[in-house]
Amino acid sequence: MAALAGGLAYVAHRFGSVLHYRWDWGSLGGALLHWSVAHHAWRAGLLLEGLEATLRLALWSSVLTFLLGFGFALCRISRSLYWRLLGGLYVGFVRNMPLLVFLFLFYFFLSSQILPLLGLDRLGHGAGPAARFWLGLLFGPPRELSAFVTGVFCLALFEGAYVAEILRAGLQAVPRGQWEAALGLGLGRRETLWRVILPQALRASLPALAGQVILLIKASSVASLISIPELTYMANEVSSSNDHVFETWTAAAALYFVVCFGAASLFARWERARGTALAAGPRA
Amino acid sequence: MSGRGGESAPDPTAPAIAFERVSKWFGAHAALRGVSLAVAPGERVVVCGPSGSGKSTLIRCVNRLEAHDEGRILVEGIEVDDDPRRVRAIRREVGMVFQSFNLFPHLSVLENCILAPMRVRGMARAEAEELAMSYLARVRIPEQAEKLPHALSGGQQQRVAIARALCMRPRIMLFDEPTSALDPEMIKEVLDVIGELAETGMTMVCVTHEMGFARRLADRMVFMDAGEIVEAGPPERLFRAPEAPRLRDFLAQILRD
């Protein structure tokens, strides 16, 4: 303990004395909120805009991650060799590659070739103002849509492999007797999976899934490298224009922390709510 | 009438269950070796035999929790084979109770009971709940309907499992050592429930080591060893005058303790 405290004190001392850094939090003001004379209202600064994009990115890629993860988990436990191989290939491919490399591969080879053909950037042109507002809120500005879609798919495809493994393990951990009891009552495989096996698997997997969502939120910062103006990208912009590197990145870290901590608390609450209803689980 | 392969409607005049020279292997190990057995409608058969003799495998082949490798199995004239339609038709009519209860831990007692009537029989919730409550009353635990399974004792859980199976109104019930996982003081409450069920004329096949129960309840007792039916007959006769040496050894061992 003493050594730790000493170490911390030393680091603090270095920060203070060697750098002679003069913290200037005022320099951040405009990057968080600023008063817009034109609109006569408070507007989000670059960092908060980045946060909004990060939340958007995290939300959609979480949704897609779970769909992909669930789908590939089912592949992995399928009775058909074909589906098992497909699931195994996907998980094996993704898990043995760094996220950043995966992102660039995905971005340069796939999305720069395919997405423009879909004409995503023209989407919403014909829409009315209300529709545009909602599209903007949910998916960001139309002109950034194709980068955004690339980011969402890439993160989801990457994280989906981990979620698939978590769910596969959860599904396989449900005792065989549960399948047998449900099938023996005349339920089909799909109904058994949906109503008997999956709820138990989800309950067991919840802590691991929560961890994966938090990893996903943090991993979304790589999207800055394909020019999605999310929090990390914006922090980079702000810090290079205001020359207050420490303040800017500390603020970005605090914002990430709040989002991740919030997500973790939500999951913890959900887990507790189910936990009190179910206590320890089956006895026999 | 013997069932034709394509038949998928039950024939009430056929034997409830017919095994015709059924064999089953797990790898190189034969769990069943050419077993033949016909169970008449309304008959109560008790299966006994040493551990590993194939008793569970025998009854699990009836509703295809295990697939047999050779021979034929007919349930009310419907052949048990790979056809999923026929398998489900059979599973609707055949209830099963396991040694380890296998209640669904995330569902309340009542929800355990109404799941299959609603999803398989297409019953409305209200109707299914009424049915479930009547069976829970029959196994004497209606007051536990809203609880989750783990809040119940082993004996209560097994009685819920019986009620859950009965809610599908099966014509045949299979029991695989229903009291083997229970503490001694709970065995009787479960056996009493099964005994009452036997009096309703339900076709029953019960694997058990409870010899007193077998004697009182069974029309026929089947002794298995090493995947074969070694001897079968009225329980009184098997207890009084066992012919096969293996049965004599088994009875000597089991009646001693």
Ligand SMILES: Nc1ncnc2c1ncn2[C@@H]1O[C@H](COP(=O)(O)OP(=O)(O)O)[C@@H](O)[C@H]1O
């Ligand atoms: N799923 C399985 N895989 C491999 N062997 C099995 C399996 N189920 C049962 N067996 C073997 O088949 C034989 C019969 O088992 P079982 O029918 O469970 O016997 P019993 O119920 O009479 O104790 C045993 O030797 C057992 O080890």
Ligand SMILES: [Mg+2]
């Ligand atoms: Mg057994």
